[in-house]
Amino acid sequence: MSQFNVIVPFPEDADYLKQAAEVPGTRKPGQTGHYQCTAYPFLTLQSPGTFTNLLEIWEEGLRCSEGGPLFGHRPLISKDPIKYAPYYEWESWPSVDVRRRAIGSAFYRLFKNGELGGGQLNTVGIWSRNIPEWQIIDLGLQAYSLVGVSLYDTLGKDSVEYIINHAETSVVCATSDHIPFLLKLAPHVPILKMVICMDDIPEQAFSVLKAWGNEKGVRVLPLHELQEMGAADLVEPIKPTPNQLATICYTSGTTGNPKGALLTHGNLANAVHAQLHAYSLNDDRCAISYLPLAHIYERVMALCNMAVGGRIGFSTGDPLRLLEDMQALRPTFVAAVPRVLNRIYQAAMVAAQAPGPKGWLFRKAAEAKLQQLHATGIRTHPIWDRLVFNKIAAVLGGKVQMMACGSAPISITAMDFLRISLGCDILEGYGMTENGGSCTHVWPRDPTSSGTVGPPIPNMELKLVDVPAMGYTAEDKPNPRGEICCRGDGCFIGYYKDENNTKATIDEDGWVHTGDVGEFDGCGRLKIVDRVKNIMKLAQGEYVAVEYIENVYSSCPLVAQLFVHGDSLQSYLLAIVVPDPVPLSALVSRLYGKTVASDDAKALQEAVQDPQVNAAVLAELTKQAQAAQLKGFEMIKRIYVTMEPFTVDNGCLTPTFKMRRKETYTKYKEELDALYENPLPPTSSKL
Template sequence: MPLVRDHVELFPDPIPYSKQGVPVPGTQKPGQTAHYRNGVWGLVTRDTPNALTTITEIFDSGMRVGKDAPFLGHRPLISTNPLKFAPYYEWQTWGQVDYRRRCIGSALSGLFKIGKLGGGDLKTVGIWSINRPEWQIVDIAIATYGLVDVAIYDTLGKDVVEYMINHSHVSAIFTSLDHIPTLLKLQPKIPMLKAIVSMDPLTPEMRKVLTEWGWSVGIHVMDMKEFEAIGEAKLLEPVRATPDQLVSICYTSGTTSNPKGAMLTHGMLALSVQSNLYGLDLPEDGATMSYLPLAHIYERVTELATIATGARIGYFSGDPLRLIEDAQILKPSLFPSVPRVLNRVYQAAMLAGDVPGLKGTLFRKAIEAKLAKMRATGDNTHLFWDKLVFRKVQAVLGGKLRLVTSGSAPIHAEVLDFLKIALACDVCEGYGMTENCGTSTKCWPFDPTASGTVGGPQPANEIKLIDVPAMGYTSEDKPRPRGELCTRGENVLKAYYKDEKNTQEAIDEEGWLHTGDVAEIDECGRVRIIDRVKNIMKLAQGEYVAVEKIENTYSSSAAVAQLFVHGDSLQSYLLAVVVPDPIHLSAIASRVTGTKITSEDAKALVGACKNPSVIKEFTDLLDKEAKKGGLKGFETIKRIHMSLDPFSVEDGTLTPTFKIKRKDAYKKFKAELDALYALGDPGASSSSKL
């Protein structure tokens, strides 16, 4: 077996889809289900033979492919005006990355030792940048030299960055050139910061200005080349890590308050990686596309799993609009993704294929034939239809995909099924949180009935459901048990940093993480997320509604780009702000008004959002999603405000992981929402009255 498969175990043949999660005998108690474990590998721990236990072992495992093998790649910048990137990827080898991490790790260790850095409880080092090879190299250096990383989302505003640096006492930070002025201006509020290392090369002019500015406020500014030279002058050997050693403070999104710092150890991350390697069948020369934020645990564990197998990681050019171009050049085999990206692929394919005439007829026949074959046999390939109809769809993402994963938010089952047949590769959904290193459940490969579920328990943890009486969910429900999903395993955090209150609320005395998500477990042992314990509000008539669940239901519509549900405990019904997809909005507006409106005509689209007939048409479309999703009458949206001004990280209404910050979202549209409530009760029987 090749070295790249060192820690990979494949599923048995045939795959036992009917036993993806199995109850552990004798574990059921009143008010909760039995504990469920993975149906093939059971519960994996650090004592399991061949299991990874530290980040050092992960890197060493990858290094065994050979120091000259390509590892981290990027598209070189050709010009800045106009912005242009090379039509190829340039690669750093494993040997080059190994040497660079030794230089960086040695420099950091030396500076902490002599007191130039540090001063807090921990030896923390910050990373604030988009995904790029330097991000990964610095993080490997931090992990393999006994330090602790603090990853900061590239899009975060200065207030949250200031909080994270202060909270974790970051004294050195690696960042991109554009963030350096922000950090220098923040210096009076972050006096512990002593060094800023630019991941971008500094020209002589930049170096002079930034160095002098830095010295004036007590911060040493340099670029990577200078910093690596410090370590190169006095190289130190990497520090042997232990599983219980802290390696990362990973901050959660913070939708309602300051972010919580999840304390992640080497063992937690390594076991989560090991768990994701079970059943991972990728080519030895495969590449992973990196564009999801590395500060998010989902991308972090995905890239660590790639490293463990000795595969390549290709980083996007930094512009989401160039992501398709990047993928077509890289030709990845693994494409970790999120619903907002996959929904765009789905919408584009459907709009291009589902057209009048012969082309549309062939497209619909191809979908029908491939869906029937996949649901009957699990095989999502078709020699004829793949070549005739779906070849162009597959080429959009490079044409060599073996696995597409979806996480961080729910995705509609119809979208998943279409992507499975259109891309002709494994497309699976998983579930996890920062608190369990992004690893809790995952769909099994080519499971023909998995869409709509997040799969069975991962080998690293066990799961159970506990009753939620206030919402009517119990472990005795028929035909399937329902309740709050809890997970436990060596990948689950023990504590948040400096936050005993939130730690006690999240982790019980038996080590179970209470996720806040309501789930059911089906007859195959797979989990389906059906509701949310948190973000529950009470309407005037006394009924409880889970607004996130409702948002997820309505957002299944391809016509919806974003949707925010708002309720008031003094009112008996719900409202929503809808940001429509421009392509679908233009089609609806053209049909309703009888005037051709294109998706690029911004002025006409803004007008359409105010047109009562267009609003009614859009509301009727949402009503169909409500019925399809089985929403009760009081859970349905009664009035909507349509806007082309999206919720964003920049305006403070979204977290970096694109979750809505409810208070800020309401504040943004307060006038419009209050005006809708001022119209009075639309009546219980009129779900689309405006």
């Protein structure tokens, strides 16, 4: 019998018309009252039957698992060409329990005898793509009062060096592809004493790395030796307190050095237990891990699955094989992001435009299911699913029952369609590193939730604070608007060695100021409407919020990525547009009167340089802007179209896929300047 109320069912009598309510007596001038979820009691670390640390989550999962599988991977069966097995191999809960104890014990001894350490905290870095060993090492750290520090797999040299020195990390666990980089970096990170090789490599290759490490004064050790060292001298796990630090999670800023968010055992345990409210899966609780474990979103989602004794299959790490991974794994739970879901939606929209009976049937099925969704919240249909939509659901393995969606906005149209086509609950939510990635999410079976991120989850209370410079106030009609502030036991305790940013983010009453602008609708659901920063003034004095405008235009099916640029000396906006190849090929084929395939990269690259195609793309964007009722000065007047995506590697995106505005502008400065040099389009005079 468990002492924890692990999965809390969604109440049958929940009032969808009042999903969050203001706590009486909490209103103050310039802000709303404190909004809390109405479906559950407010969840704190003192609530009965709740988790208070990560060790409790592990022990509960181990008990629930009954010795079943935990971590799985697809075996590599050929290196040339690269080919993976069409199945997953699994490691059991008891096996992982043995390994995490051994690894944690080894680290504990190494810090205790002084071979590791030397900083304020006993920190251990992890630098790897998602593999079972990432999680096993982290589980070992959680059990022995050690602090994990994640290094992004895509971080550049400067950030890696900064984080190791800033967190005073004396040991980094890394896959073999990163070890040469770390050894080259050694003179610049004098605190680094040891590197653990997380993957198996040929003995000769490892000998070279070990010798190189000796030259640099860094001990290079394979993970199996560390594990054997710990197994020979086991230490009992050390129960942490809720206030004990669990991780420093570095957030990739769009400017400057990353900030180290301090998250305690209590913060993460509280976030996990809040997310387990309305977590409804059958006995096959299987998740796929493909979003970076270095980000808090994926880590909390993984902890949720472990808390209920589930299993996690790791993707191959190749984005082009992600759907193949899902079809081999057949997960029941998927933590998703819009960039993945939009691909599915856009591919389906091509099918919807098919001529003849096939296209008619698709459109008829979508119309019927959308009407049913909006009337009842029901996502399945015995006829239309069998005839049409089961094929789309099969893309993700065909067994998904629940999906989380976060990290970026997704259009109402796309979300509604995905709900009816995938046939599962998609709980779109909102969170950030500073609140454990857990702040709000929509309620199950809410028929009108698309376009919102739902009410607060049970451990979080929210309020909106006036932003006078942008015209947002708690008194706005019909709904209050303002900067989103959150408070609860899931919120972080500050930034490491950064008192100024901590004070700027957490006020004296414990509220975390997110920098995002929100609106509570009539049902108590939050909508993200703007960003406090990233506003600029055009030459005629109008303020524009470029991120908001980007979100509007990104809902256009033709757009894969988009960057909006404005100049305070100019009266109108420009954009760099990276189109999606599938709808672009359809547009180009119509214009040219001949088929241009979506995989013909050369033909598409030539097409986007054609002024006729440029004008057609801009016309599609303008339709989207008009449908969203953008003001004239908010509309993009000229565009540069390119097939080169914004990526982390070319400096346009942060590792969490947020736009690096300065770097992107610098990359396309010549093209943007050229667009402004031409005379103002005649239609742009009516702003």
